[in-house]
Amino acid sequence: MFSLYFGHYLLNRGLITPDQLTDALDLTESVHLKLGVLAVNAGYMTASRVGKVHQMQTKVDRMFGELAIELGFLTKKQLDDLLSTQKQGHLLLGQALVDKDYLSLEQLQVALDEYKKAYGLSEGQIYKLQQGDVDEIVNTFVRIADSPEKALYTFYISLMLRNVIRFIDNSPRVESSQIPEKLNAEWLVWQEITGSVNLFTAIAAEEPVFMDLARRYSGQGLLEPDELAQASVAEFLNLHNGLFLVNMSNNGVELEMKPQLIGQNKTVTGLGTGCIVPVYLRSGRFDVIISDSNPAL
Amino acid sequence: MKPLLALVVDDSILVRSAIKEIIKLCGGFVIFEASNGQIAVDTYKDVRPDLVFLDIVMPIRDGIDALIEIKAFDPQATVVIVSAVATHSQVKRAIQAGASDFVQKPWEQSRIISIVEKVKEKKRGM
Numbered sequence: 001m002f003s004l005y006f007g008h009y010l011l012n013r014g015l016i017t018p019d020q021l022t023d024a025l026d027l028t029e030s031v032h033l034k035l036g037v038l039a040v041n042a043g044y045m046t047a048s049r050v051g052k053v054h055q056m057q058t059k060v061d062r063m064f065g066e067l068a069i070e071l072g073f074l075t076k077k078q079l080d081d082l083l084s085t086q087k088q089g090h091l092l093l094g095q096a097l098v099d100k101d102y103l104s105l106e107q108l109q110v111a112l113d114e115y116k117k118a119y120g121l122s123e124g125q126i127y128k129l130q131q132g133d134v135d136e137i138v139n140t141f142v143r144i145a146d147s148p149e150k151a152l153y154t155f156y157i158s159l160m161l162r163n164v165i166r167f168i169d170n171s172p173r174v175e176s177s178q179i180p181e182k183l184n185a186e187w188l189v190w191q192e193i194t195g196s197v198n199l200f201t202a203i204a205a206e207e208p209v210f211m212d213l214a215r216r217y218s219g220q221g222l223l224e225p226d227e228l229a230q231a232s233v234a235e236f237l238n239l240h241n242g243l244f245l246v247n248m249s250n251n252g253v254e255l256e257m258k259p260q261l262i263g264q265n266k267t268v269t270g271l272g273t274g275c276i277v278p279v280y281l282r283s284g285r286f287d288v289i290i291s292d293s294n295p296a297l
Numbered sequence: 298m299k300p301l302l303a304l305v306v307d308d309s310i311l312v313r314s315a316i317k318e319i320i321k322l323c324g325g326f327v328i329f330e331a332s333n334g335q336i337a338v339d340t341y342k343d344v345r346p347d348l349v350f351l352d353i354v355m356p357i358r359d360g361i362d363a364l365i366e367i368k369a370f371d372p373q374a375t376v377v378i379v380s381a382v383a384t385h386s387q388v389k390r391a392i393q394a395g396a397s398d399f400v401q402k403p404w405e406q407s408r409i410i411s412i413v414e415k416v417k418e419k420k421r422g423m
Contacts, residue, residue: 231312246383
């Protein structure tokens with residue numbers, strides 16, 4: 001998932017083109033990881049040190065990690081971390097971009113350094129992001145406005161991201177967004193949560209993404225936004241909210257929820273100090289909405 | 298052999314279909330459906346099913362309310378709650394209202410199969 005975030009950063013900075021990003025992301029799914037690129041990505045080694053190890057490897061038949069430790073470029077613990085990442089099969093975007101000659105290793109390192117600076121990320125945070133740590137992803141990429149419910153919204157969005165990964169798509173990307181005065185939704189699924197805090201929760205999507213969500217959640221080849229397709233997206237929200245209530249209950253907060261509702265071509269106003277988070281799948285964007293106000297529909 | 302009767306109650310057609318498919322895998326049941334608690338109560342009184350899978354959060358009448366009326370009508374009713382809201386208080390309410398079991402969504406298919414098979418065994422042995 002880290003690849004998606006870093007890839008879009010490179011795209012927004014004009015360092016790569018959309019085609020190059022797509023191409024590199026496709027490659028990430030099929031190519032074997034190289035420790036040198038992983039080490040630069042993790043901030044454990046500089047590009048020049050990786051170059052030195054590669055140069056040595058042309059002369060001696062020894063493993064990259066072994067040589068890097070011998071030269072004092074990596075610790076055993078760092079090597080173990082890299083090997084663990086490598087085993088997970090998440091080829092980092094960096095390697096794909098370098099392999100495709102879209103960026104040099106040096107350019108990659110500069111871009112990564114700037115990226116860390118832009119988001120104020122420590123090495124530890126980068127490592128967590130690369131491991132797909134959902135809480136770290138939400139804390140880094142989703143800016144939730146200060147409000148009494150900020151912690152609650154953050155928890156809700158983190159759980160939603162986990163559920164998207166679990167039930168819909170293993171590599172979604174989230175962003176920040178401002179609550180609009182008026183939200184127009186081609187498809188809107190919403191559900192109210194009541195109790196010590198009253199919450200409006202919803203998923204809004206254009207039809208192609210709505211259908212993608214429906215197909216992925218139901219596991220059925222749905223073609224039209226019929227009752228089954230609508231029920232699929234609604235049930236996903238219902239399931240997510242159910243799991244949210246269970247988590248809240250475990251923390252001593254008892255909440256209840258009302259039946260989920262579905263509407264087409266809905267305009268939502270009065271979302272107040274809530275939170276709207278765009279979630280990007282390969283098919284496009286849907287919005288997750290949570291607000292403690294009572295919006296008009 | 299006379300078929301057993303099952304009633305699947307959920308406001309989501311997706312969930313009803315999924316539970317029906319699992320019951321069909323086990324075989325031996327005629328399956329009825331209801332999309333809210335009121336239809337569930339009415340259908341129960343009409344057909345007296347051997348097994349009910351019942352959601353909690355539904356429009357018109359919720360599952361716990363329906364369960365209370367079903368158990369008042371037939372104290373022997375076998376009603377299994379299937380809900381995403383498996384909070385301590387909801388499970389307690391369901392059991393106090395007479396639920397035989399509580400299955401949290403998302404369920405493991407084997408959990409539903411085991412419930413269905415137990416009911417088959419019990420009813421066939423009677």
